[in-house]
Amino acid sequence: MRSHGEREGFRLVDISTDESQPLAQVSGIVGPRIGKYKVNLKVLSSFAVAAFSHASSHSDIIAVDEIGPMELLSPEFRTAVHSSVLGTDKPSVCVVHKRFQDPLIDELRASKNAIEHEITFENRDILPGEIAEDIIQYLTMRNASGAKT
Numbered sequence: 259m260r261s262h263g264e265r266e267g268f269r270l271v272d273i274s275t276d277e278s279q280p281l282a283q284v285s286g287i288v289g290p291r292i293g294k295y296k297v298n299l300k301v302l303s304s305f306a307v308a309a310f311s312h313a314s315s316h317s318d319i320i321a322v323d324e325i326g327p328m329e330l331l332s333p334e335f336r337t338a339v340h341s342s343v344l345g346t347d348k349p350s351v352c353v354v355h356k357r358f359q360d361p362l363i364d365e366l367r368a369s370k371n372a373i374e375h376e377i378t379f380e381n382r383d384i385l386p387g388e389i390a391e392d393i394i395q396y397l398t399m400r401n402a403s404g405a406k407t
Contacts, residue, residue: 302332
């Protein structure tokens with residue numbers, strides 16, 4: 259969220275419905291502070307959790323951009339990530355900062371199906387294709403192993 263070229267906050271967007279709610283703002287929100295922003299925990303515990311629930315039941319892939327310090331202030335958000343991403347065999351694409359440390363992020367990275375990609379200036383244009391190939395390969399392997407049982 260920008261005003262006159264200055265960042266004033268961040269929005270959560272449910273890409274399946276295109277609905278959005280303010281995640282954090284410089285002013286106008288009551289909540290814990292991360293830097294100059296106050297984080298809207300109510301939006302994380304209701305809107306974000308509902309988006310995870312909808313994606314889990316209606317989408318082929320879960321996409322989360324991003325799982326960071328603001329989002330992880332919410333226990334409900336953490337639970338939703340855990341159940342929607344780690345608690346299913348549905349492919350997920352989750353963006354986390356390379357050096358961010360948190361037990362949930364560590365668990366995501368350690369998942370047997372996790373594939374990490376570092377986004378750089380040099381690879382940012384080809385990376386979406388590589389991630390799509392990873393997802394197709396995962397689905398192919400999952401379907402092949404499921405067909406045998």
